[in-house]
Amino acid sequence: KNVDNGTDKTHQTVVVYDCRIDGKDATERFVDIGDLDINDFLEVVSKEFAIPSNDTFVLTTTDRKELDFDRYEEIKKGNDKETLYLLQSEDQILPSATLERINFLPHYDTLIQSGMYEYYASEGQKALPYAFAELIDNALSATSGNTGVRMIDIRLLFNESLGKPAVVIIDNGCGMTAKQLNNWAVYRLSKFTRASSTLSSDHAEYVRPDPVPRSINSDISFFGVGGKQAVFYIGQSARMITKPVGIPDVHELVISKEEFERKEKNKEDIYAGFIRNRKVGDSSHVTSDEERFLHGIIQEELGKQSFTALVVTGIRQDHIVFLKQDFQLWTRELAHMYHYYIHGIHGNNMKESYRSSDCVSNIDIQISLLEKFPKIPRMVNLRQIAEDMQTLYINASSDTFEFKAYVDPDGIVEGILRYHPFLYDKETYPEDRCAIPASDEDDDGAVHNQARGKRPIFECFWNGRLIPYTTVSEFDWCSPPKKAAPVPMECYSRFSGVLFTNDRFQVSTNKLTFMDLELQLKSKETFFTRIVNGQEQRVTIQKEFNQWLKTCHEKLDKQVNFKGFKGMITRTDV
Amino acid sequence: KNVDNGTDKTHQTVVVYDCRIDGKDATERFVDIGDLDINDFLEVVSKEFAIPSNDTFVLTTTDRKELDFDRYEEIKKGNDKETLYLLQSEDQILPSATLERINFLPHYDTLIQSGMYEYYASEGQKALPYAFAELIDNALSATSGNTGVRMIDIRLLFNESLGKPAVVIIDNGCGMTAKQLNNWAVYRLSKFTRASSTLSSDHAEYVRPDPVPRSINSDISFFGVGGKQAVFYIGQSARMITKPVGIPDVHELVISKEEFERKEKNKEDIYAGFIRNRKVGDSSHVTSDEERFLHGIIQEELGKQSFTALVVTGIRQDHIVFLKQDFQLWTRELAHMYHYYIHGIHGNNMKESYRSSDCVSNIDIQISLLEKFPKIPRMVNLRQIAEDMQTLYINASSDTFEFKAYVDPDGIVEGILRYHPFLYDKETYPEDRCAIPASDEDDDGAVHNQARGKRPIFECFWNGRLIPYTTVSEFDWCSPPKKAAPVPMECYSRFSGVLFTNDRFQVSTNKLTFMDLELQLKSKETFFTRIVNGQEQRVTIQKEFNQWLKTCHEKLDKQVNFKGFKGMITRTDV
């Protein structure tokens, strides 16, 4: 086992079991084969086991293949402590069991392939925003303790005159110590398992944040995989540059596919590497012309108390195309996912009265796309985006119905229903502008008349962040009743909804789906209550809901029916 | 770094960087701290760097915390080669960059937690059959070279009088050499990456199997994760017992959560372990009373040329409940997934003419559930199950339409449509007996009159094995046309379908979904052709399909309409 990049390569040992004598336990000896050739080695073995020179024996690997020149050389070059048998014949039965030392280190594809089959999406390219979301999640966690503005700056450097294409995510969060940076690279080391790690400066036991409205708690790290999956889904190399408060040094770590392949080829330890500790602003180690954009990024370190900059390179070509061509699409998807982080708990309500309120968020998620001259840079703060679905729902609604669900034992879900009235000649329930045009032409006429159509009512947020592939279609108490309904049936298709769950509901590692949210919510133990001005109501939710819907219909729906055609009038007086 | 279970614990070294002098590059020294206490160590450092006794200096970790007694002891006990700084003051700027050695081994949760958030399913417990499927996949691959019967024997040992609950999967496949067994335990080592590994007896380059009808090629291993994910989703410990052809020894390897935790606690190498090589039938190492069922399993080894037995223990209690209570449900689901493996390429056609044909499969997948007396054992061969959906579709159909799709560059999809005619007074399209009763009460009347309803047409098989969460709703050419249809609209809801893809279509690691099957099939480059008696037809698929549907309708639909009520007659003559 060579620890320091191959400096300690001479001490290859093998384990030899003497299995010749039946009825006698196999004895085990370690033999150092550092600079022996195969003949020397056979001699050493003969001596070691005191084999008379006229005795015949055979030396095999554990798959009973005789040790020949090639096999011996391979073992000598290898990293493993090989086990060999000393036998009377190749197919002799073992007199007693032998123990063969093995290593079963996860292959490095664990890191570099992980995202590939995780961010699958039947829509193909649509998966990329979800990889970006993992990096935004990390930046949100890191900036959760900030007192001032929380800045998350995503830059797509696709300007070849600056070097090869790169995706850079910079945040002004707490940064990482060298130990924490080391831990960042450890696949599946989550904040929960980390508590029991012995790495000194990262000893911090995980403290679950206090409950906050709608669970917008920035506590979105869970599995210890997201960052790695995302990076290697986006590209082939990640350079993490970070500085924590109170330490004068910047820590830098590169993990890349290329490095893994190099280490494998040279039989070096796959998961060993170096963190570079250096002074702020020092980019003297950047010598590659392809990465010259790093000088600028490193210059920006000056004067910052703490920060983290993640630089992804080796970007997949199809991603570059998508990121450029569908800029609006994917930035809108991100604005949707983080809607309540960037707009505050009331969301992006564009009415004057709300905009001046103090619920405004201090989270700036800024995305810029830099291409080669003469293309002009594109830049957007997610907060400026007004076409994401949540913004549409909020601003097309005229009344809301808030509720809360308690799920055994400590799951809490806050919910909102929004009423989109019928106005004059049309439904105001917003259309899904991002949706792929419906492919099933055989839609039933009946459904076309309904505002929401077949769409589920609820989108679902976990710790404030959208889990995009899970929706909840409805609850008992807000579905059209089988018997007498208090309002016309169409009204039941005039509301949209949102659910906000706390961390007691499990999501899949790629954060694309909940494990069993709907199942839990529909359990008999689950208890719903209406919330009015923050107060839980004593009356049953069904009754409250019916009441609300009736009021909405009577007060808000304004149906104008032109009955019977009377002929045309030409008004010459206007 | 201690290789052999802590035998080599004395040589802990630290790296000290002398960073005191600005303008001079930091110099690096290795110091062996084996049996030094902190004061000895400080002395050694002073000497090593020739520090005059009246000079003040401070020794810190890289997070600039002064090395005190506790930190020193922790480093001494640790596994890592810690990096220390020799500084003038704790916040001195580094004169030059330092390189800190780190290891970033994936956490063992990579193996034991992987399945947990992979086999998620909105239906909750329904995920367990998919974990079993991974183990069946492996057994199918292993037995693909068998000349005689291929036996896959799944035993649920839930009889406490035999020991603790266990799930045992035994196959009579090729088995594994010790090296292959070692590789089994390596997370993410796939058959593709394995080719480049240097482990001698597992050198075999992957050879892609020749095309076979419907891609029933038993080549269902892809990512190097399935077996591990499945085992640790089912339980907490896996014992793999295997014997390859031509080697007289049995190889045995245990990986378990408990062992990982023990190694972590004792700071041993997490991914090091031992394979036990022993003679056939020797269970002398099994001493735990809880595992006494192992004696019986090991006795069965006698006389077998090769085999693999996987024993999972530490079974989750909720899984035990599910496996017992829903025995019929999950065995039916497995019969569905492997339908074409267990029944042959024509599937489970129960008409006499087919049953005597030579297309019968030699794959026996047998499941037995053993509970404590007086409960009687349950046992089923998946081939006996006649209620799985594929069996229902096949036997309720009166005609079929076969086709093939070529997807750029070498994706091939074979497809079948089956016509389920209207007979006398009802549709014969089979109902989904496994389906959860529809929850949306607001189904449109129109749909209720249709045989298939909202269900998608196609179920999708990959290398012959069902990918359960991906369906394809329809293709252009088999959807009801917008203009004049050649047959009544209802006919378009009277067919079910199956797609068989080859390995050129990607599936997610949990094999629950295709990545982009539908997208690829609907690409403009994709070319469809009808197959009649194995021959591709020259005419366009649309025309062929219309023709087929018309014939089906005219020949097979037998609609009896009672028109106008004429009054009742009581027949006294019968």
Ligand SMILES: Nc1ncnc2c1ncn2[C@@H]1O[C@H](COP(=O)(O)OP(=O)(O)OP(=O)(O)O)[C@@H](O)[C@H]1O
């Ligand atoms: N921008 C950042 N600033 C500070 N620390 C970070 C940042 N990004 C990652 N980290 C650290 O690295 C760790 C690993 O990140 P990663 O995203 O891989 O997993 P995770 O966030 O812990 O879990 P999940 O799988 O849910 O994303 C984080 O827990 C955090 O401690």
Ligand SMILES: Nc1ncnc2c1ncn2[C@@H]1O[C@H](COP(=O)(O)OP(=O)(O)OP(=O)(O)O)[C@@H](O)[C@H]1O
């Ligand atoms: N029953 C078995 N008989 C023989 N070899 C087996 C058996 N089960 C597993 N193996 C070996 O162990 C390897 C790892 O199995 P595992 O299921 O973890 O991954 P995989 O099958 O390679 O890929 P996937 O993630 O697609 O399942 C297999 O490739 C195969 O070589």
Ligand SMILES: [Mg+2]
């Ligand atoms: Mg994360």
Ligand SMILES: [Mg+2]
């Ligand atoms: Mg497998």
